Amino acid sequence: MSVPLATELVPIQGALAQVAFRRSTRARKISLRIDPALGGVVITLPQRASRRAGLALLQMHEAWVAERLASLPNALPFVPGALVPVRGAPHEICPAPSGRGGAWIEDGRILVTGQSEFLGRRVADCLKRLARQELTAQAAAKARLAGLNPKCVRIKDTRTRWGSCAPDGTLAFCWRLICAPDFVQDYVVGHEVAHLRHMNHGRLFWALTDELTPHRAVASAWLDRHGPALLRIG
Numbered sequence: 001m002s003v004p005l006a007t008e009l010v011p012i013q014g015a016l017a018q019v020a021f022r023r024s025t026r027a028r029k030i031s032l033r034i035d036p037a038l039g040g041v042v043i044t045l046p047q048r049a050s051r052r053a054g055l056a057l058l059q060m061h062e063a064w065v066a067e068r069l070a071s072l073p074n075a076l077p078f079v080p081g082a083l084v085p086v087r088g089a090p091h092e093i094c095p096a097p098s099g100r101g102g103a104w105i106e107d108g109r110i111l112v113t114g115q116s117e118f119l120g121r122r123v124a125d126c127l128k129r130l131a132r133q134e135l136t137a138q139a140a141a142k143a144r145l146a147g148l149n150p151k152c153v154r155i156k157d158t159r160t161r162w163g164s165c166a167p168d169g170t171l172a173f174c175w176r177l178i179c180a181p182d183f184v185q186d187y188v189v190g191h192e193v194a195h196l197r198h199m200n201h202g203r204l205f206w207a208l209t210d211e212l213t214p215h216r217a218v219a220s221a222w223l224d225r226h227g228p229a230l231l232r233i234g
Contacts, residue, residue, distance in 0.1 A: 006020070006021050007019065007020040007021070007038075007040075008021075010041075010055070010058065012041075012058075012062055012065055012066050012069065013062060013063070013066040015066075017040050017041060017065075017069055018038055018039060018040030018041070019040055019041045019042075019043060019055075019058065020035065020038060020040065020041070020042045020043070021042075021043050021045060021051060021054060022042060022043070022044045022045065023044075023045050023046075023047065024044050024045065024046065024047075025047060027044050027045065027046040027047075027049075028046060029046065030043065030044065030045055030046065030049050030053055030054050030057050031043070031044045031057075032044070032054070032057060032058055032061065032065070033160075034065070034068045034069065034072070035159055035231075036072055036073070036159075036227075036228040036229075036231035036232055037159050037231040037232065038159075039069075039072060039075060039232070040069070041058065041065055041069070043055075043057070043058060072228060072232070073228055073229035073232050074232065075232045076229075076232055076233045076234070077120070077234070078093060078119060078120040078123040078124065078234055079093065079119070079120075080093055080094070080095050080116075080119065081093060084110060084123070084127075084179065084233065085179045085180075085233075086105060086110070086127070086130070086178060086179060087178065087179075087180075087181060087182055087185075088179070088180060088181030088182070088184075089108070090108075091105060091108055091109055091110050092108070092109050092110070093109075093110045093112060093119070093123060094109045094110065094111050094112070095112050095116065095119060096111045096112060096113050097113065097114065097115070097116075098113075099111065099113040100113055101113055102114070102122045102125065102126065103122040103123050103125065103126035104126060105126065105130070110123055110126060112126075120234070123234075124175075124234050127175060127176075127178050127179070127234075128155055128175040130178050131155050131173065131175040131176075131177060131178035132153075132155045132175075134178065134185070135153065135155065135173045135177065135178070135185065135189060136153040138185065138186065138189040139153050139171055139189050139192070139193055140153075142189055142190055142193040142212045142213075143193050143196065145211075145212060146193060146194070146196070146197065146208065146211070146212060148193060148196040148197060149169070149196075150169050150170070150171045150193070150196060151166075151168055151169035151170045152169075152170050152171070153170075153171045153172070153173070154170060154171070154172040154173075155172070155173055155174075155175045156172050156173070156174060156175070157174070157175060158172070158174040159231065161174070162174050162177055162188045162223065162227070163177075163188045163189070163191060163192040164192065165192045165193075165195035165196060165199070167199065169196055171192050171193070171196075172192075173188065173189070173192070176230045176231065176233055176234070177230075179230055179233055180222070180223075180226075180230060181222070183215040183218065183219055183222075184215070184219045184222050184223060186213050186215050186219070187213045187215040187216055187219030187220070188219070188223075189213070190209055190212035190213030190215075190216075191209050191213070191216075193212055194206075194208040194209040194212055
C-alpha cells in the first residue's frame with residue numbers, strides 16, 4: 001500500500017521541479033521515478049525512511065533526473081483550442097457556453113458547455129465516459145472469445161500502468177487509453193483479458209494474448225514511444 005505524503009518544489013540543476021513523496025508498506029528501499037503525469041519526480045519511502053534520505057537519493061541522481069525531466073513531452077491541458085487525441089485523432093476543444101449537456105464529441109471536436117472554469121473537468125468527464133463505454137465493450141467481446149467472464153471493468157486515473165487484472169477478475173484501465181489509436185486499445189484490453197486465465201507472463205499467457213489481439217508488437221512499441229505524452233494529457 002502506498003500513501004501520499006506531500007508534494008513540493010525542489011531545485012534540480014538550477015530549475016524547480018515537482019517532487020512527490022509516497023510512503024509504502026511494501027517498499028524495502030528508497031526509490032525514485034519520473035512521473036509524466038505529474039511532470040516531476042516521485043520518491044517512494046519505506047516505513048522508516050526519512051524525507052531527508054529521499055532527497056539525498058535524488059541529489060545522487062540529479063543529473064539523470066534533470067535529463068529525464070527535460071525529455072518529457074509538453075503538457076496538454078484542457079483549454080479552448082487545444083487539440084486532444086481521441087482514438088489517436090486530434091479533436092479540438094470548442095466551448096459552447098450556451099449549450100447544455102456538459103461535453104460531447106462531434107465532427108472532430110469536443111464541445112463543452114457551461115462556464116469556462118468547468119471546462120477542464122467536463123472534458124475529462126467526457127473522455128472517461130467514452131473510455132468506460134468502449135473499453136468495457138472491448139473487454140466483454142474479447143472475454144467471450146476466450147470463454148472468460150470478468151467480474152467488472154473499472155476506469156481509473158493510473159500513472160504507472162495502462163491496465164490491470166485483479167485476482168477477483170476485476171479489470172481496470174487508464175482512462176487516457178481512449179486517447180490512443182484503436183490498435184493500442186485492442187492490445188491493452190487483450191493483454192488484461194488474458195490475465196483472467198493466466199495471472200503471469202508465461203508462455204501460455206502470451207499465446208492467449210496473441211489469440212486475442214494481433215497488435216502486440218506494434219502497440220507495445222507505440223506505448224514505449226508515445227505513452228509518456230498520453231500521461232501529460234489533461
